[in-house]
Amino acid sequence: MSSFELIQFINCKILRNHKLIQEHLWVRNGKIINPERVFFDEKIKADIVVDCNGCIVAPGFIDIQINGGFGIDFSNCESIESGLNHVAKNLLNSGVTSFCPTIVTSPNDVYKNVLPRIKKNKGGSHGATILGIHLEGPFININKKGAHPSECIKNLDAGFQSLIETYSTLENVSIITLAPELKQMDEVIRKLISLEITVSVGHSMGNLKDGEDAIISGASLITHLFNAMLPFHHRDPGLVGLLASNNIPLERTVYFGIISDGIHTHPAALRIAYRTHPDGLVLVTDGVSAMGLEEGKHNIGQLSVEIKNGMALVAGTTTLCGSIATMETCVNIFLKATGCSIEYALEAASLHPAEALGISHIKGTLNFGGDADFVFLDSDLNVLATWIAGECVYKKENVLIKQGGGII
């Protein structure tokens, strides 16, 4: 279908304004449009009518923290371009229409070689949209390094200059994760915000005050809540305390990524986060190269990984080596763990990440004027089809979508 055609999606429940409503969705030129204007001003009918067969239509999922998948590790990848394409394409199957490829703490030459080659990129049948890079490290606390290589971890003593020297370019960067207790934090955050880069706090030994200061400077996100930060303590609540801080400027919302793969965050911890600060909750996969691979042994780079019962383990051990749940799985696990509404679970994977990145006027909703990126889901929230800019870019086997007289 050509993009200028007027497409009407009928027989669907669409997610709009936090509610699933029985409503048609109208799309033209890659955007969601207001059919009332078409009706009264242009006085034309749809060129194409798509029968959604009663399914749920939700904004496409946005994954703001994903290290790779389907055998590819963005931080350790021979050809980053083909690696990105491979992941972008495969993400469509789990309803992801946009993502932030995440680069973990790496040597400078990796940044120098790889960052210029990860371009912001419009999605389509070739794969999900690349919103920009998420740089996770190296300006983190060595005591909360997680799986990051300690020899590459750096301080920020020279302020923004250290950052530029390390990364070389910030052109395609959307998010930078920093440990807020590092020196020069205020200057660095203010500078990054002025470049429209989202600052996330994480991999940190910081206390609540460090977190609050970072937020006041302009940080707006917490990286994988509970993981790689001090555990919540009632007299020293740490970064987790940001969820209930009363020192956050009134007009601001603190967003936080959370891995609901059923392993990295206990269901009770998911519930605590959800009940404490529902507006800021952003589902992230934090997926690693083994995401999307079948059960069994795989060799990824120099690493031998075994996938067993939905967990990625260092082969022959019981050591977890990252999250492998897709966004579709994370949404479902979150829904079951928290008992939240379907609407909320879907928005935690779409609206909330879009808000965290300040792009909710074009992504993450089905509002008029926004990008026509959406997913078809059954009532159990299984992804049936994925659409980017009004084009069907993925369809699950055996799913019938009737269009006009035919089937796509």
Added chain:
Amino acid sequence: MRLVILESSDSVAEWAAKYVMKRIKDFEAGPSKYFVLGLPTGSTPYGMYQKLIEYYKAGKVSFKFVKTFNMDEYVNLPRDHPESYHFYMWNNFFKHIDIDPKNVHILNGNATDLVEECSSYENEIEKAGGIDLFVGGIGPDGHIAFNEPGSSLVSRTRVKTLAHETLEANARFFGNDINKVPTQALTVGVGTVMDAKEVMILITGTHKAFALYKAIEEGVSHMWTVSAFQQHPHTLFICDEDATLELKVKTVKYFKALSAVHHKLIEDTIPIERSRSIH
């Protein structure tokens, strides 16, 4: 004149929808022969639209060859305002059915030349071959469309300044702020509706009972503009029990006795043209 008395407002909605459906079907509308329907807004016809949407979805009726003309619209109210009649018609009816937007006509209260807008509306109706069935509701003061008490019974489509009582009554739709209520409207005239080949007026609720009494038991009066339709050759008043409370027992009994005849109007088997001649 016919008066069909039904149990409840739901039955009024269903009866009216069935009648509209029946008329469209009997008309055998096609690309060269459009059925022309006049339409109201408001709470009374809402149920009728719901039913028509249901029948459309069930494949019982199509609006592909139907042209519509709405009765009225506020002046200077943005089209996407929830109280605009464009908004009402789009959300409660048009977006759910297969009507061609080219065949939909609603007065444009935001037109630069309102007088011109009204006269071209009359021309459009004429060009469409006149209205086959005009559906209307009435206000508690017996007004039809925005033809408030005192309007001429031969009036045509025009700009109407609304009575203060109307503004007061409508303030509840505009955040209880009378200053936000539009003070003018465009409306078809009583004469415009009288020209329709057939008129069906829906009246429900006790608050409309006095108006119904004025409409059918008293004489024709420009102070109760709906009473003009006593003189229309094919007028149907459809009301619920509540709306009959101010009528004489004699009147109610008379029309109820005719109900078997009236119900034939919406039966599938008999063409309306036949049952229409039997009063």
